[in-house]
Amino acid sequence: MTAFQIILMGLLIICAVSVSFSKNLLNAILIYMSFSLVMSMLWICLESPDLAITEAAVGAGITSVLFFVTLKKIHAIEGTEPSKKEEPKDE
Amino acid sequence: MSKKRPASEYQKTFAFRFFRWLSGSKDPYLGEVEMHPQKEFRADPEAALRHEKEHDAILDKVYNPERNMEMKLFHKLYHATSIIFCLFLIALLLVTISWLPASGTIERPANNEVAERYIEKGLEETGAVNIVAGMILDYRAFDTLGESHVLFTATITVLILLRLNKTEKDEAELSDRRFEPKNDAILQLVATFLVPVIIIFGIYIILNGHLGPGGGFSGGAVIGAGLVLYLNAFGFKKTERFFTEKTYKWVCFFSLSFYCLAKSYSFYTGANQLHSVIPKGTPGAILSSGLILPLNIAVGLVVACTIYAFYAMFRKGGF
Numbered sequence: 356m357t358a359f360q361i362i363l364m365g366l367l368i369i370c371a372v373s374v375s376f377s378k379n380l381l382n383a384i385l386i387y388m389s390f391s392l393v394m395s396m397l398w399i400c401l402e403s404p405d406l407a408i409t410e411a412a413v414g415a416g417i418t419s420v421l422f423f424v425t426l427k428k429i430h431a432i433e434g435t436e437p438s439k440k441e442e443p444k445d446e
Numbered sequence: 447m448s449k450k451r452p453a454s455e456y457q458k459t460f461a462f463r464f465f466r467w468l469s470g471s472k473d474p475y476l477g478e479v480e481m482h483p484q485k486e487f488r489a490d491p492e493a494a495l496r497h498e499k500e501h502d503a504i505l506d507k508v509y510n511p512e513r514n515m516e517m518k519l520f521h522k523l524y525h526a527t528s529i530i531f532c533l534f535l536i537a538l539l540l541v542t543i544s545w546l547p548a549s550g551t552i553e554r555p556a557n558n559e560v561a562e563r564y565i566e567k568g569l570e571e572t573g574a575v576n577i578v579a580g581m582i583l584d585y586r587a588f589d590t591l592g593e594s595h596v597l598f599t600a601t602i603t604v605l606i607l608l609r610l611n612k613t614e615k616d617e618a619e620l621s622d623r624r625f626e627p628k629n630d631a632i633l634q635l636v637a638t639f640l641v642p643v644i645i646i647f648g649i650y651i652i653l654n655g656h657l658g659p660g661g662g663f664s665g666g667a668v669i670g671a672g673l674v675l676y677l678n679a680f681g682f683k684k685t686e687r688f689f690t691e692k693t694y695k696w697v698c699f700f701s702l703s704f705y706c707l708a709k710s711y712s713f714y715t716g717a718n719q720l721h722s723v724i725p726k727g728t729p730g731a732i733l734s735s736g737l738i739l740p741l742n743i744a745v746g747l748v749v750a751c752t753i754y755a756f757y758a759m760f761r762k763g764g765f
C-alpha cells in the first residue's frame with residue numbers, strides 16, 4: 356500500500372466521521388460528496404476503473420443532487436425558507 | 447357534426463338531468479322540499495373542557511401502565527419478546543455463518559474453478575476483451591437483467607410516491623419556477639461547453655464497454671448526469687422538446703424487452719446445445735463479442751432515462 360493510498364484512507368475515515376457530527380445538513384451532503392470522490396480515487400488505486408466511473412457519476416453526482424433537491428423542497432437550506440404567509444399554522 | 451341545441455331546450459331533456467344527477471352538481475332537495483336554515487354551530491367552552499377532561503381520564507385509565515394491569519403485562523411481554531426475537535435472529539445468523547466453508551479451505555468460493563474459468567476462457571467464449579463485461583453481460587446476464595428490472599421497479603415506486611395530480615403539478619411547477627434561479631449566465635455558459643462533452647463521454651463508455659473499463663450502467667449514469675446538468679441550466683422547457691413521459695416509457699419498454707428477448711435467445715441456444723448465429727467477431731474490434739454491445743446500449747439507455755426521470759420527479763413530481 357502506497358503513501359497515497361494511506362492518505363486517501365485517512366481522508367475517507369475523516370469524511371465518514373465528520374458527516375455524522377455535522378449539524379448543518381448542507382455541509383453533511385458536501386462532505387458525503389467528497390467521500391464519494393475519495394472513494395472513486397481509491398477504486399482506481401484498487402484497479403477497478405468501472406466502479407470508479409460509476410461511483411463518481413452516481414455517488415458524487417446524482418445522489419447528492421437528489422439530496423439537494425430534497426433539502427430545497429423541505430426548505431432545510433438556509434435562505435430558501437418560504438415567506439411568513441405560506442407557513443403552516445400549526446407551528 | 448351534430449347541430450348544437452340551445453341551452454334552454456337542452457336543459458329540459460332527460461340526458462341533461464341524468465348527467466346532472468350523476469355528477470351531483472345540483473342538490474336534489476333544493477327548491478323541492480321545505481327546509482329550515484341550519485342553526486349556526488356555537489362552541490361551548492365548558493363542554494369542550496369537560497370533554498377534554500374525560501378524554502384525558504380515559505387515556506390515563508387505558509394507557510397508564512400503573513393503573514391498567516393488562517397494559518403493564520403487555521409492556522413486559524413486549525420487551526421480553528423483542529429480546530427473545532433479537533437473540534433468535536443473532537443465533538440464526540451465527541448458525542448460517544458456521545455452515546460457510548472456513549477461510550483458506552479449498553471449498554471456498556474464491557478458490558473454486560469458476561473464477562479461473564472466467565479468466566482463462568472468458569475471451570474465447572464471450573469475445574469481450576473486458577472480462578468484467580463478459581462476466582456480467584454473458585455468464586451472469588440473468589443477474590444484470592434482474593438489476594435492470596429492479597431499477598425500473600424503483601422508478602415506478604418513486605413515480606407512485608411522488609406523482610402529483612394536475613392542479614398540484616401546476617402549483618409545484620410554479621413554486622419550482624419561483625425558487626429555482628433561472629437563466630443563470632455562468633451556469634448556462636458552462637453547461638454549453640460541458641454537456642456535449644459529458645454526453646459524448648457517456649456514449650464512449652457504453653460503446654466501449656466490452657473493450658475497456660465501463661459498460662452500460664456507468665455510461666448511462668454519466669449521460670443521466672449530463673442530462674440533469676442540461677436541465678438545471680436551461681429548464682424544463684428545453685428538455686421537454688426531446689424527453690417527455692412518453693419517451694421514457696417507450697425507451698424503457700423497448701430496451702428491457704430487447705434485453706429479455708436477446709438473452710432468452712442465448713439461454714435457449716445455450717441450454718439446448720444449439721449453435722448461436724450471432725458472430726463473436728475478432729476480439730478488440732468495436733463490433734465484436736456478440737450480444738454484449740447491444741445489451742450495453744440497452745442497459746445504458748434505461749439507466750440514463752431513469753436517472754433523468756428520478757431528478758425530474760424529485761423536482762416537480764413529473765416530467
